[in-house]
Amino acid sequence: MNSQTTSHAIRDRAIELIGLMTGDEKHDASATSTLDVLVVLYDRILNVSPATIGDPTRDRFLLSKGHGPMAYYAVLAATGFIDPDVLLSFGTYASILGRHPDRKLVPGVEISSGSLGHGLPIAVGLAHGLQTRGGASAGARVFCLVGDAEFDEGSNHEAVVLAGRLGLQRLHVVVIDNGSATYGWPGGIAARFELEGWSTRTVDGRDRIALEAAFTAAHPGRPHVVVATIAERAS
Amino acid sequence: MTSVVAPSDRPRAALPDSMRERFHRIAPTLLDTDPNVAIVLADIGTDAFDTAAAGHPGRVLNVGIREQLLIGAGAGLALAGYRPILHTYAPFLVERPFEQLKLDLGHNDLGAVLVSVGASYDASAAGRTHQAPEDVALLSALPGWRIDVPGHPDEAEALLRAAAVRTDRTYLRLSELANRNAVREAVDGAAAGRMTVVRRGRGATVLAVGPMLDQVTEAVADLDVTVVYATRIRPFDGATLGAIVREPEVIVVEPYLEGTSAAVVSDALRRQPHRLLSIGVPLHEPRHYGEPAEHTAAFGLDAAAIGRRIRSFLEQPDEDEARPGSSG
Numbered sequence: 001m002n003s004q005t006t007s008h009a010i011r012d013r014a015i016e017l018i019g020l021m022t023g024d025e026k027h028d029a030s031a032t033s034t035l036d037v038l039v040v041l042y043d044r045i046l047n048v049s050p051a052t053i054g055d056p057t058r059d060r061f062l063l064s065k066g067h068g069p070m071a072y073y074a075v076l077a078a079t080g081f082i083d084p085d086v087l088l089s090f091g092t093y094a095s096i097l098g099r100h101p102d103r104k105l106v107p108g109v110e111i112s113s114g115s116l117g118h119g120l121p122i123a124v125g126l127a128h129g130l131q132t133r134g135g136a137s138a139g140a141r142v143f144c145l146v147g148d149a150e151f152d153e154g155s156n157h158e159a160v161v162l163a164g165r166l167g168l169q170r171l172h173v174v175v176i177d178n179g180s181a182t183y184g185w186p187g188g189i190a191a192r193f194e195l196e197g198w199s200t201r202t203v204d205g206r207d208r209i210a211l212e213a214a215f216t217a218a219h220p221g222r223p224h225v226v227v228a229t230i231a232e233r234a235s
Numbered sequence: 236m237t238s239v240v241a242p243s244d245r246p247r248a249a250l251p252d253s254m255r256e257r258f259h260r261i262a263p264t265l266l267d268t269d270p271n272v273a274i275v276l277a278d279i280g281t282d283a284f285d286t287a288a289a290g291h292p293g294r295v296l297n298v299g300i301r302e303q304l305l306i307g308a309g310a311g312l313a314l315a316g317y318r319p320i321l322h323t324y325a326p327f328l329v330e331r332p333f334e335q336l337k338l339d340l341g342h343n344d345l346g347a348v349l350v351s352v353g354a355s356y357d358a359s360a361a362g363r364t365h366q367a368p369e370d371v372a373l374l375s376a377l378p379g380w381r382i383d384v385p386g387h388p389d390e391a392e393a394l395l396r397a398a399a400v401r402t403d404r405t406y407l408r409l410s411e412l413a414n415r416n417a418v419r420e421a422v423d424g425a426a427a428g429r430m431t432v433v434r435r436g437r438g439a440t441v442l443a444v445g446p447m448l449d450q451v452t453e454a455v456a457d458l459d460v461t462v463v464y465a466t467r468i469r470p471f472d473g474a475t476l477g478a479i480v481r482e483p484e485v486i487v488v489e490p491y492l493e494g495t496s497a498a499v500v501s502d503a504l505r506r507q508p509h510r511l512l513s514i515g516v517p518l519h520e521p522r523h524y525g526e527p528a529e530h531t532a533a534f535g536l537d538a539a540a541i542g543r544r545i546r547s548f549l550e551q552p553d554e555d556e557a558r559p560g561s562s563g
């Protein structure tokens with residue numbers, strides 16, 4: 001079984017599962033802008049499974065951009081973290097699945113998010129803490145997903161600077177760039193990270209082979225950002 | 236771990252150190268004795284931790300002048316298994332990153348010890364930007380916070396040591412204003428934070444919070460009232476207060492925004508008829524500088540003014556209080 005076949009199966013399953021939440025089979029681009037990134041992370045990159053969600057050595061995935069979490073929930077269901085039947089309750093009063101995720105309710109969710117600009121500062125503290133802690137935590141990595149419009153929030157910039165100066169090698173950020181920031185990022189988002197000493201890659205956010213290569217690029221002594229660009233398309 | 240506690244009944248002309256200085260001396264030693272403790276700073280108080288930082292690589296993290304990151308990174312350290320102690324001036328610790336307190340720590344249910352300096356108008360000459368008398372009121376609006384208001388460096392140390400080994404969300408409010416002596420019960424590790432009767436009388440009940448105790452004690456010296464002392468103001472020890480109160484008159488004297496605890500006091504006394512006088516820093520927009528003592532006088536928070544307000548409240552129950560305020 002090669003990687004593309006495996007990821008394809010999970011992607012197809014996730015698309016099907018999103019339908020349990022939206023009630024239809026077609027999804028606009030915003031509902032799936034994070035889908036390929038999440039599929040690659042959970043299928044190919046993250047060292048975490050439903051059996052290891054409390055293991056200190058696991059990799060942590062922090063969804064900072066808590067908006068539009070359907071793709072996230074679908075991938076968690078497709079990979080066994082949550083029961084797919086639960087997706088039917090999405091957004092209802094007693095559901096564990098709100099329109100922004102809650103770590104206290106959803107197995108495998110590392111942070112509660114929704115308000116923008118909170119995940120990356122937490123990820124910096126977590127990555128620094130795991131590195132300082134060593135021992136059982138040695139080797140654990142932190143992946144944090146932010147959006148290009150979320151990047152407007154100044155708290156992100158506080159975090160980008162410190163992570164660069166600390167050389168947080170185990171910190172990985174993926175920016176979903178679908179050009180939604182009101183004033184844009186002249187020169188590209190990656191430039192903001194590069195200036196602060198990060199390793200950077202910018203790739204097509206729907207190209208799973210390119211995403212996997214970007215996530216696995218070596219970046220000794222530096223934090224790493226993957227800017228995943230999402231072109232608008234009408235499917 | 237032993238507690239450095241001076242005998243609480245030893246009279247002292249002047250305190251040997253301030254709460255801030257005690258924090259600077261004790262917090263670095265917690266890194267030596269507890270591998271779970273980490274310190275996060277935002278360019279305030281960093282000198283005190285230079286030696287500790289060298290001895291414990293990574294466990295003293297100065298994020299620069301970045302207070303949102305101060306709280307967010309602290310939450311991340313808690314996720315990594317640390318007991319983070321987050322420290323800066325009160326307005327930059329509580330007000331600027333308020334949403335980080337609500338979400339990164341509160342909603343994510345992560346523990347941290349927030350230690351502030353610059354209480355109310357400690358930074359009188361610095362003006363409004365460096366003052367946050369509303370800190371306790373703001374944190375009281377969030378669920379699950381323990382709020383400690385020590386009145387003496389020994390009490391601050393006892394509360395800090397106790398907080399360092401818990402996993403909850405604690406706000407430890409350090410002030411330059413301090414009582415001449417620590418209250419014995421307030422430096423007892425097991426009882427630290429519990430409400431204590433420091434004087435029994437037959438009349439009204441006066442609750443003095445943290446550094447207001449000396450002024451209150453002097454203010455009511457010739458009144459037959461009960462004086463209760465609290466360093467832990469949230470969760471509020473309403474059961475103890477309710478059991479102590481006999482007469483309907485209750486006076487609460489707090490070193491921060493006036494009326495901050497009025498709702499919890501009223502709730503604690505909901506089954507008994509009572510009248511409440513709240514004394515504290517008035518709601519106002521500061522535009523004066525100078526010395527803290529000048530602000531104390533302007534706000535009617537010196538012993539003489541507190542005594543006048545209490546007497547007026549007790550003797551003229553139907554008359555509205557003339558509220559002292561700033562002269563501006």
